[in-house]
Amino acid sequence: MLQLQPATVPLSEYIARKEPAFLPGLAADWPAVHRWDFDFLAKLRPELPIELVRGDRESAATHFTESTLGAYMKFLAHDEPGEETLYLKEFDLLRRFPQLQADILPRKRLFPKHVVAPPPGVWVGPAGARTGAHYDLLGNIAVAIRGTKRFRIAPPGFVEDADALSAKYDPFARLSARPLAEIAAGATNSGQRPFEVELQAGDALYVPDHWWHEVYNRSPSILLSGFFGTYKHVASCAIRVAARHILHLARLDRVTACTCHETTA
Numbered sequence: 001m002l003q004l005q006p007a008t009v010p011l012s013e014y015i016a017r018k019e020p021a022f023l024p025g026l027a028a029d030w031p032a033v034h035r036w037d038f039d040f041l042a043k044l045r046p047e048l049p050i051e052l053v054r055g056d057r058e059s060a061a062t063h064f065t066e067s068t069l070g071a072y073m074k075f076l077a078h079d080e081p082g083e084e085t086l087y088l089k090e091f092d093l094l095r096r097f098p099q100l101q102a103d104i105l106p107r108k109r110l111f112p113k114h115v116v117a118p119p120p121g122v123w124v125g126p127a128g129a130r131t132g133a134h135y136d137l138l139g140n141i142a143v144a145i146r147g148t149k150r151f152r153i154a155p156p157g158f159v160e161d162a163d164a165l166s167a168k169y170d171p172f173a174r175l176s177a178r179p180l181a182e183i184a185a186g187a188t189n190s191g192q193r194p195f196e197v198e199l200q201a202g203d204a205l206y207v208p209d210h211w212w213h214e215v216y217n218r219s220p221s222i223l224l225s226g227f228f229g230t231y232k233h234v235a236s237c238a239i240r241v242a243a244r245h246i247l248h249l250a251r252l253d254r255v256t257a258c259t260c261h262e263t264t265a
Helices: 011-017 031-035 038-042 069-077 098-103 180-185 231-249
Strands: 021-023 049-054 063-068 086-091 121-125 130-136 139-146 149-154 173-175 195-199 204-207 212-217 221-230
Touching: 011 021, 011 204, 031 098, 031 139, 038 069, 049 069, 063 069, 069 086, 069 121, 149 180, 149 204, 180 212, 195 204, 221 231
Parallel strands: none
Antiparallel strands: 021 204, 049 063, 049 086, 086 121, 121 221, 130 173, 130 212, 139 204, 139 221, 149 195, 149 212
């Protein structure tokens, strides 16, 4: 698998070309990288209820479990191995604790001008936690705050050409039924090889919309992930996502598996 090399031109050029960009050290001087650890997050509001994802819901069954912010962060701080991984995904940390905005680079300096960029979500999980292969409808800048994460990235069409699209429903993404490495092993088009890159604390990665990617925690990790797009693109996606999700909630889409509801069979 090809290694994604550090960016050699400004991020804006990669965004304009919709090509992934590895940005080592982009956030190395952010206060978040130096302050945010599991003990720090636990003390924000220990009793806050949170919902954790059990296992890899993108490529396996969807299961959730309840915990509190304090108990889960204590679990991660001790790096206690478990039979299955418990992952805090898409947590709205900055909305719940707006004072933490001061610990990250202002969004207007990170994202291009004239785009919609809501506050980043936070992914917090143990070693071995993973997010299965998928693509997002919006571009994404992921910033590693703590720990080491491995990303594998493949261009648009990589999964589709292998007839490996998953029928599982996700409101904001499209899923692959197979890991990217498995698809790559059987690929005949050498121009469609996926890339691999490891993010350490302070590193960032730009993943364009519709680029396939999967993520694996090599160690207990904290990641900020900010989605963005032009006003027109975000509005178009919002309309399509809302319409599709209404059908899904009404059980009119004939979907038998999804990432948003507990798997019962």
